[in-house]
Amino acid sequence: MADYDIEKIDDFRWRLPKTGGMRVPAILYATEDMLPDILSDDAPQQAKNVAHLPGIVKASLAMPDIHWGYGFPIGGVAAFDPDDGVISPGGVGYDINCGVRLMASKLTVDDLDRRSRERLVDHLFRRVPTGVGSSGAMRVDDAELQRVLQRGAEWAVNDGKGSQADLDVIEEHGRVGGADPDAVSGRARERGLDQIGTLGSGNHFLEVGYVSEILDERAARVMGLNKGTVTAIIHSGSRGFGYQVCDDALSDMDKAMKKYGIELPDRQLACTPIPSPEGQKYLAGMRCAINYAFANRQVMAHNTRLAFEDALDLSPREHGLFTVYEVAHNIAKFEKHTVNGSKQEVCVHRKGATRALPAGHPLVPGRYQKVGQPVLIPGDMGRYSYVLVGTDRAMEETFGSTCHGAGRQMSRRKARKTAGHRNITAELANEGIVVRGQSDRTVREEIPEAYKDVTDVVKAVEGAGISKAVAQLRPLGVIKG
Amino acid sequence: MARATPHWLHEIDHTADVGINVTAPDRNTLYERAALGTFGVLTDLTTVEERMSKKVTVEASDPERLMVRWLSELNFLHTTKHLLFSRFDVEVSGPDDALTLRAACHGEPIDRDRHPVYTEIKAVTYHDMKIQHHDNIWEVQVIFDL
Numbered sequence: 001m002a003d004y005d006i007e008k009i010d011d012f013r014w015r016l017p018k019t020g021g022m023r024v025p026a027i028l029y030a031t032e033d034m035l036p037d038i039l040s041d042d043a044p045q046q047a048k049n050v051a052h053l054p055g056i057v058k059a060s061l062a063m064p065d066i067h068w069g070y071g072f073p074i075g076g077v078a079a080f081d082p083d084d085g086v087i088s089p090g091g092v093g094y095d096i097n098c099g100v101r102l103m104a105s106k107l108t109v110d111d112l113d114r115r116s117r118e119r120l121v122d123h124l125f126r127r128v129p130t131g132v133g134s135s136g137a138m139r140v141d142d143a144e145l146q147r148v149l150q151r152g153a154e155w156a157v158n159d160g161k162g163s164q165a166d167l168d169v170i171e172e173h174g175r176v177g178g179a180d181p182d183a184v185s186g187r188a189r190e191r192g193l194d195q196i197g198t199l200g201s202g203n204h205f206l207e208v209g210y211v212s213e214i215l216d217e218r219a220a221r222v223m224g225l226n227k228g229t230v231t232a233i234i235h236s237g238s239r240g241f242g243y244q245v246c247d248d249a250l251s252d253m254d255k256a257m258k259k260y261g262i263e264l265p266d267r268q269l270a271c272t273p274i275p276s277p278e279g280q281k282y283l284a285g286m287r288c289a290i291n292y293a294f295a296n297r298q299v300m301a302h303n304t305r306l307a308f309e310d311a312l313d314l315s316p317r318e319h320g321l322f323t324v325y326e327v328a329h330n331i332a333k334f335e336k337h338t339v340n341g342s343k344q345e346v347c348v349h350r351k352g353a354t355r356a357l358p359a360g361h362p363l364v365p366g367r368y369q370k371v372g373q374p375v376l377i378p379g380d381m382g383r384y385s386y387v388l389v390g391t392d393r394a395m396e397e398t399f400g401s402t403c404h405g406a407g408r409q410m411s412r413r414k415a416r417k418t419a420g421h422r423n424i425t426a427e428l429a430n431e432g433i434v435v436r437g438q439s440d441r442t443v444r445e446e447i448p449e450a451y452k453d454v455t456d457v458v459k460a461v462e463g464a465g466i467s468k469a470v471a472q473l474r475p476l477g478v479i480k481g
Numbered sequence: 482m483a484r485a486t487p488h489w490l491h492e493i494d495h496t497a498d499v500g501i502n503v504t505a506p507d508r509n510t511l512y513e514r515a516a517l518g519t520f521g522v523l524t525d526l527t528t529v530e531e532r533m534s535k536k537v538t539v540e541a542s543d544p545e546r547l548m549v550r551w552l553s554e555l556n557f558l559h560t561t562k563h564l565l566f567s568r569f570d571v572e573v574s575g576p577d578d579a580l581t582l583r584a585a586c587h588g589e590p591i592d593r594d595r596h597p598v599y600t601e602i603k604a605v606t607y608h609d610m611k612i613q614h615h616d617n618i619w620e621v622q623v624i625f626d627l
Contacts, residue, residue: 041496068495068496068497070606070608070626074497094604095603187557191557191560191561200601201600201601202600202601202603202627240561240603243603243604244557246604247604267607268606268607268608408496408497409496410496411494411495411496411499412627413492413494413499414494438598439598439599441599442599442600445600481601
């Protein structure tokens with residue numbers, strides 16, 4: 001275990017006190033059982049490094065799924081004063097607005113026998129291109145791309161791919177303002193032309209599953225989730241477009257830091273003052289990437305509906321696939337929060353963390369006003385995922401934020417080694433889970449054992465009171481990039 | 482690359498991502514091998530034939546930045562033009578604070594039937610990157626965000 005000076009606050013909260021150049025403490029959310037794993041990684045040091053950034057308010061926060069990232073840890077949350085604070089591309093990540101959409105249907109798990117599951121997953125695999133080398137689900141020209149960057153999911157809905165009902169339940173309604181296509185490089189735009197509607201690779205997936213446990217009857221009912229309901233989860237982001245926006249900004253900021261007299265313990269924490277030209281340029285470009293990711297998921301959601309129709313020979317009315325909610329996992333946004341007893345606007349960075357607003361918050365869609373904003377926590381392809389809701393406690397403590405997933409515990413090579421000569425696809429098929437991956441190697445790298453048990457993460461955030469479990473979902477079929 | 486890993490290449494275990502450690506007898510070879518290592522992360526290089534060549538030039542103000550720019554340029558060609566390369570002729574010139582890399586990259590467009598594409602690289606990072614040169618051995622470590 002790395003040698004951290006750590007103070008126990010309670011069973012679910014741990015403080016890394018201010019030392020050296022830290023401006024605020026770092027607070028870690030975890031159960032005692034999770035601590036040895038977390039502390040054996042460099043991630044807590046990264047949470048401490050974040051506390052050095054100018055203008056950070058309250059604390060550098062780390063969710064229980066914290067693990068090592070570039071600059072900021074994954075699972076990191078930090079808020080900055082809009083006048084004196086900084087914006088950091090490393091606090092958002094390369095995959096800007098990587099996020100999750102949950103859809104639910106009128107079908108139940110009993111409606112999907114083995115053959116129809118296979119047919120459905122094969123159709124999804126054809127409709128939703130994965131990884132590099134596949135031509136995109138659609139190709140746009142530069143003028144059309146500019147509209148994508150400014151209008152997000154709304155652009156896709158206007159193109160006949162989805163409806164207003166989808167937009168009503170996407171974080172920010174699927175579109176953020178202040179996106180300026182002139183703020184992004186030609187290289188980023190080129191990477192964006194043929195990747196709309198594509199899943200990507202790594203831990204991104206599209207999963208068909210069902211509701212296996214209801215943990216909060218009332219909230220589940222409001223979300224249209226009954227025991228046995230067939231669901232679809234789409235986990236993906238802004239693809240090459242967003243990666244390039246991040247890369248370009250890191251390079252700009254690396255050069256500009258001297259100008260602003262900012263010295264940091266890690267080059268990947270590169271940041272500039274929010275009001276600076278470099279900060280404003282990144283914000284305008286990041287918002288383009290946020291909208292790109294919203295459009296990308298909307299197109300994939302549309303193609304998921306088409307796959308249900310083709311594979312199962314059902315009309316839209318018969319499958320009834322509707323969007324429950326869509327959340328961003330990698331994002332920076334200006335929000336109002338209480339800091340030192342008074343309400344103020346802050347720039348919240350969430351990197352591998354989820355917004356978790358409580359019931360009654362004005363940004364929670366009308367449908368969820370009484371239960372709180374849905375929070376979607378994907379696990380691994382062999383076990384389960386969770387649906388939670390935000391709480392008042394999250395608003396008070398974590399800038400309305402919670403965890404985002406299980407987090408890997410094995411490197412890809414170790415996962416391949418662990419998989420050995422096993423036929424992972426056949427093993428999962430025996431458990432009723434149909435898997436299609438870009439390659440056999442992809443599937444082996446994504447074996448369930450490569451991930452932590454997401455239940456531990458959910459227990460920690462529930463214990464801390466920063467979100468509340470609503471339902472558990474189990475997979476029936478998965479496509480991996 | 483999938484069958485026999487060359488002696489100059491080591492994959493670095495990293496929880497969420499992947500890295501390579503490359504050694505070479507001279508500077509040009511270091512940049513060539515780093516490129517080969519990068520494409521070895523993406524595909525099985527033994528399946529990639531030399532059917533076309535592409536010229537690449539990048540400039541940078543230090544050797545690490547030159548490495549990141551070079552590999553990022555190749556990743557850009559891979560993701561936008563869907564190209565795979567299996568051989569590189571690299572020539573690096575200039576002082577350390579004004580370096581130019583000129584390369585001929587040999588390979589072919591991705592053919593789904595012949596090329597397994599393992600993953601995609603989001604970005605080539607500066608994390609822990611340091612180009613070292615001692616006793617006629619050049620060495621670099623590169624971590625990719627996947």
